[in-house]
Amino acid sequence: MKQSTPPPAEQGVAATTLAQVESLAGLPESVLRRLAGALRTHRYEKGTTVVRHNDPSRDFYIIISGAVRVSLVGSTGRSLTYQILPAGEMFGEVSAVDGQRRSANVVAEEESVLGSLSAQAFLDLAGSAPEFGLIILKRLARLNRRLTSRLFEYHSYDVRGRVYLELLRLTEADVDAPVTITDRDMASRVGTTRENVSRIHGVLRDSGLIRRDKSRLWVLDRDRLQALLPDCEFG
Numbered sequence: 035m036k037q038s039t040p041p042p043a044e045q046g047v048a049a050t051t052l053a054q055v056e057s058l059a060g061l062p063e064s065v066l067r068r069l070a071g072a073l074r075t076h077r078y079e080k081g082t083t084v085v086r087h088n089d090p091s092r093d094f095y096i097i098i099s100g101a102v103r104v105s106l107v108g109s110t111g112r113s114l115t116y117q118i119l120p121a122g123e124m125f126g127e128v129s130a131v132d133g134q135r136r137s138a139n140v141v142a143e144e145e146s147v148l149g150s151l152s153a154q155a156f157l158d159l160a161g162s163a164p165e166f167g168l169i170i171l172k173r174l175a176r177l178n179r180r181l182t183s184r185l186f187e188y189h190s191y192d193v194r195g196r197v198y199l200e201l202l203r204l205t206e207a208d209v210d211a212p213v214t215i216t217d218r219d220m221a222s223r224v225g226t227t228r229e230n231v232s233r234i235h236g237v238l239r240d241s242g243l244i245r246r247d248k249s250r251l252w253v254l255d256r257d258r259l260q261a262l263l264p265d266c267e268f269g
Contacts, residue, residue, distance in 0.1 A: 047073050047098055047149050055096060056122040057169065065163045072159070073149035078142040085126065089136045092153035094126040100146025104138050105222065115222040117180070118143055127170050128177070130156045188225065195266025196224035197234045198259050201244070205253045212250040 049070040052058055058066065075098060078084060085091055087106060097119055104125065105115040116138060119125060129136055130153040151159075160167040187196055200223050204213040217231040224231070235251075238244045243259050245252040253259060 047075050051098065052096070055098075057096070057124050057173075061163075061165050061169070065159070065166055068159060068163070069151070069166070072151055072155045074151075075147055075149050078146045078148060080142055080144050080146075082142045084140040084142060084148065085136045087136055087139050091136065092126075092129045092133065094124070094130045094151045094153065094156040095140075096124050096149040096151075097121050098147040098149055100148075101143040102146060102148075103141050103143045105141070106138050113222045114225050115219070116184075121146075124173065127156070127173060129153070131170075131174070190268060191263070191266045192268065193224065193226045193230050194234055195263055196226070197231060198263055198266065200224055201251075201253050202256060202259060205256065209253070209256060212247075212252045214249050215251055216249050 047070055049063065049066040052066045052070055052073075053061075053063075058069075061069075073096065078100070084095065084102060085093075099121050101118055101120045102125065103115055103118050105113050107113045125140060128134075130151075133153070160170050187199055191199065197220060200220060201213075204215065205211070217235060218228045220231045220235075221228045235244065235246065238259075239246060243253065243255050245254055
């Protein structure tokens with residue numbers, strides 16, 4: 035990962051641009067203008083660390099364009115990816131709220147433009163604009179549900195089951211569209227090795243459940259894949 039030296043701030047983002055951000059849908063124009071006035075935008079090259087695990091920084095971020103990967107890296111170098119956030123998503127609200135150090139690494143997955151808001155400005159806006167505060171509360175609730183679900187999966191399913199669940203999750207929004215994911219990336223998402231993922235994907239491909247074309251993958255039968263999950267539960 036490249037060093038996390040913040041790039042120079044660029045011109046702030048327009049309220050009309052923020053109005054197109056899915057996570058901010060429904061905010062009154064007055065709140066969008068306040069948010070736009072406080073944001074500072076930065077452009078990050080692919081592979082650049084935005085925030086590092088245990089950093090004391092507390093800024094809140096909105097992804098204007100591009101995407102970021104949220105992960106942790108162990109002492110052996112093995113990475114565990116929590117999620118990849120696309121344009122329109124946000125991150126950093128946990129440290130902004132509780133004042134504690136960063137809980138994960140956030141790295142630009144591709145060239146990205148991010149809007150940053152200082153922790154104090156974030157708290158001021160969340161406290162004085164109930165609509166914005168409610169968005170943040172809902173995000174924290176979804177984060178809690180997601181992490182609870184992942185914890186259950188790690189304690190309930192073997193590696194095969196975690197791969198199956200991730201494939202189902204990745205194709206949930208559009209069952210006919212391919213997902214772009216390498217075996218190494220899948221291994222990072224489910225906490226195993228690339229070799230294990232390659233073997234599991236090979237079995238699924240031979241069984242007619244998935245199709246691969248380089249880094250693109252199609253799930254051909256979600257129902258059959260779902261039906262395999264009980265056999266992957268720990269006894």
